[in-house]
Amino acid sequence: MSPELEKCPRSVLVCEKSNFLNEKSRHDIHVSKHNFNYKISVLIPECAILPANIARVINNFSPYYFVRDFPVYELLQDQIYETVVNKGNVYALSYNTRIDEDNTIALLSSGQLVLSLDKDTYEQLGLEGRPSLYNHRKAMRYIVTLDLRDKTLAPGTKRYQRVLSSLKDRLPLRYDFLFTQHNTGADEDGTLYQLLSQYKPVKHQPVLSSHTLTNVPCPTLYPSDLKGATLSCDPHSFLEWLGAVNLDINCENAADSFLSTFVCPEPQSCVSQALLCNVTGFISPEDVYLLLQELRQYFDEPKFTPWLSLTVHGYMDSPVSWGATEHGFLKGGENFYNFVCFKNQDYWLHMATGAQDGCPP
Template identity: 50%
Template sequence: MNSLGLCWDVRAGIWSEGQGRAVTASYVSVLIPECGVLPEVLKNTIADVGEYYLVRSLAVHQLVAQEFIDCFVRRGSCYALTYNTRIDQDNTAALLPTGKLILSVDKDTYEELGLQGRPSRYSGKKPMRYIITIDLTDSNFHPDGKKHKRVLWALKEKKPLEFDFLLAWYNSGAEGSTLMSYFPKNQIQALKPKVTFSTLRDLQCPTLQSNELQGKPEESCSTEELFEWLGAVLNQVNLDNVSSSFLSTYCCPQPNTIADRAFLCTITGFIIPEKIIQLLEQLCCYFGEPKLAPWLTLTVHGFADSPVSWRENEHGFHKGGENLYNFVLFRNLDYWLQMALGTNDDCPP
């Protein structure tokens, strides 16, 4: 499989997942063993993950206004997620790049709104939470239609809902309005993801073979062992397995090797799938020239309190709100894709 083939294969996979995910990632991590200096083009891609916006006290009915739909929903990929809301306790909302507005509301709010929805799958026998889906790109959803008037009346007059929102918009270079100019300056704030770089010294790394599923167990660590080890590294867990440690006796699985230096980058913020795709494509190109690294990883964490996860499936917090995936890219451009969800969530098809 060549680099271009992998990029397009991955693009198709992430794009469909990105379309179905609530809205982007809360943070992205890149780990490259045996890497001391990052290539300039890759460093620039990481630095250019794009701005996002925090809009204070945004009424939900503004997202269903025709002007907003015409300017942003129909002219690109628009993402929005309520900020500092808890999916298991508060009313929450998300706008997907497919143009669907998802509301996850409690029973009282649902009854006051009077909009059609369905009981949350996590409500138990007596539904206490409901999911409302509004397709802003539906041909019947226009200012003169009954559906649009009904939704606008419910959200503006019957039961006004207002939240702080994280917003992002991707429009492939098309000209037109910007989110910064659309909202009042005292209401919107432009933010940039936080990027941290670090070098890990003498890191024990699992020995991986891209054909691990067909290979011999003694030649390669399993995908499950790699996933567990990666979680420990990203959370800076000590891997020394010291008997006197009361925190962790975890150690790197066998077989393993020692990487003199490993590059670790973490990007934290409101990161849209299009930017993740660009980063993944540059990581594919990393192996275009001979490298000591036998593999590298890209880990993407979705928001724990997003009302949807994969392909618009409802997301439940359960214990930790797990909602993530991980790519392992090998030198020969084979790759593994690992996905993790909460206990109750549906696995993606």
Template identity: 50%
Template sequence: MSADMDQSPRSLLVCDRSSFLDEKNRISSQVEQQHFNYKVSVLLPECSSTPSHLDSVFSSFSSFYLIRKLPIYELLDKHFLETSVYQGNVYGLSYGTRVDEDNCIALMPDGRLCLSLDKDSFQLLGVEGKPSRFNHRSKSRYVVSVDLTDSSMASGGRGYLRLLSGLTTRLPLKTDFLLSHHPGGGASLQPLLSRYDWSEHRPEISRHALANLSCPALLTSDLQSCDPHSLLEWLGAVDADISCENSSSSFLSSFVCPEPKTTLSQALSVSICGLLLPEDIHRLIHEIRCYLEQPRPESWVSLTVHGFVDSPVSWGGSEHGVLKGGENFYTLLMFHNHTYRLHLATGAHSTCPP
């Protein structure tokens, strides 16, 4: 057996507890800093169907576009910069690329363009960058980060022309690309879309009704004494529809519900997948808080947001890498009294959550 298989990959977990009523709570900043989300999962205890106001929020998540074989130099198009990038809140991510093997690109809502490149591609591009934080024995990967809104990157400027020349002649990168603009940015994206093969997509919603679900009793009492790793494992098993009712002799799964535990007669797991924008997640959190204000048998709801495994960035503009896992997600446990528990997790090859 390989030595690497003898141990589990290192992971990072940051936990926070506070109240939405506290002006210094950091929920808004955390949601905004996770730019590229592919899945949101919500667990509603003692619920059989999605409440109408929550259902309307899920259905109104922003659509996104998939552009086939987009030349990356198109992101420097003058009209695209003026009508989309300079206006803010454009989200773009290379699709089907692996951040530990391929060239990966991200366009962030603050106008920064991030290119995670292998050594040969970086040298061909001829633009200033820095070695990846997650190089192993040699400098085999480099990161180029450019602020497209900076005066030095103005159309026709020296920095702009150098990057444009690199992407058109020395390194003509093409990749499938996910693109979205909030709010309702389809019109401003049309000139770019019209030049290539593209398709519009709505996030996919799935619902799974659960019966007689084992649940940590501590969710309704003293969560502080509940091990966060065990709690997150349980939530992940519920989302993946993996049974936690396992005996010691079971070889199928070792997941168990943390003790002490209780049983929910019913629960509803709702997931939405796609290129999911922080603005839509903000609205969902707000509606869940309204939902919790109503009298109900259980006084909590969990929400988990998963970042793209192969995004070149994770929290804010910090570098993200993949070796064994590539996790970058956060789980928010919300309670009826406006308190919350926030868990932020990443794999070993990602910057520690703020």
């Protein structure tokens, strides 16, 4: 085996156990801080058809818009700026920009505009920033964070004019972007679409796909047992199994198979059927939370399975992971989280990042 493949990059996995009804539960905070989500996977053992109420929530996810060659300075202009600052729930992410090679831009619902820039771009813009946490010996990337809700960045102030001049006149950065705004009733008339209309936005809806798995070996999970009843059922083993199921990788680990060594953690049982549902697109944290709330109600009526799983994947090339915490790429760029929801409203939460990320909150 290649020495490069034998090296296992450092990763961070934070695990929590709580109950959704616990007043100190932070599940809503964790969901809200994971700003940029491109895929949701739901696994429900002993289920063959996606329940209508869950399908309805997914079908009502907010649309998102793809805009080509969008000038970054437009985010500080007139109505877009006002919408970001006053209404919130607006997310934007530069598309097809690589966090380890290109300039990447992100707008958070908190009103923070994050620019991850190479050294040349940073020096040309002349904006105040800091070296990236993941530079090598010399600083080659810089992070500029602009809080659009800061009074010193209000239109008409000297700082606002300086920032606008840098992005519009000194170095007019333009990129393809993804935009979304959580539907709260205010955007049902196409407000965000109208704001972007001069750049001919293309509207998309998150795509839902589901299929039924048969004769699936599943771990036997208990709410009180976050670390597993045996050493083979620790969080890493569970997530590896879950990933293999999502990718349709055989977990039997047959003696004559050299393709996969993934196995279902013990103790386990074989379920006759399981529903695997995937949603892909530019998905807001608010929509993820609505889906989580609906999944919690799945157990309101008696079910054969005592648990179900929700996995949310973040964009590999987003400049942030949780909140405004800087995200790096290195080898995989992974940043995701997983809820295991139990019928008694207990849950496990796994939050995972790669080597170039801070510890999840």
